[in-house]
Amino acid sequence: MPSILFLRDAIFALILLPLMAVHHVVATDYVVGDDDGWNTGTNYLTWSEKYNFTVGDVLVFRYLAGQHDVYQVTEETYRSCNSSSGVLRRYASGADRVALEEATTYWFICNTSGHCLGGMKFGISVANSSSQGGVEAQAPAQGGAAPRGAPAWLLGLTIGMWGSLCY
């Protein structure tokens, strides 16, 4: 019965795809400043508040090498814009990829004279991945608890329909 098989597959897709989508399991590249890149005249506080960053994500800084650079700094240096101390890492390639490997707060400034004070600076909080085991840990396992994000009645309905279609 092709129509029943199709219906079963469609229900399977309808239930599983949203479950996979709500969990952040793929590392994401974030271009700092989006289309504006890393430059003067962009509000990086606004940019940084647009996204939820997770361990494994990558920040991509795009700029003309020589005009800007990227310093990862301490919070104190971020606030003072005084890079005589508190510099953790330096990047200057113009296409720098900074992997967010820890669940902590990262602080970045541009060290070109005046740029940090002019607003080329931001901090972001990086959270642990909420689903350590990936999709498998959240998919409805045999007799397992309802996955977070899916109402229990939906899971019950799915199992019920699945059973009625299979037998």
Ligand SMILES: [Cu+2]
């Ligand atoms: Cu700059």
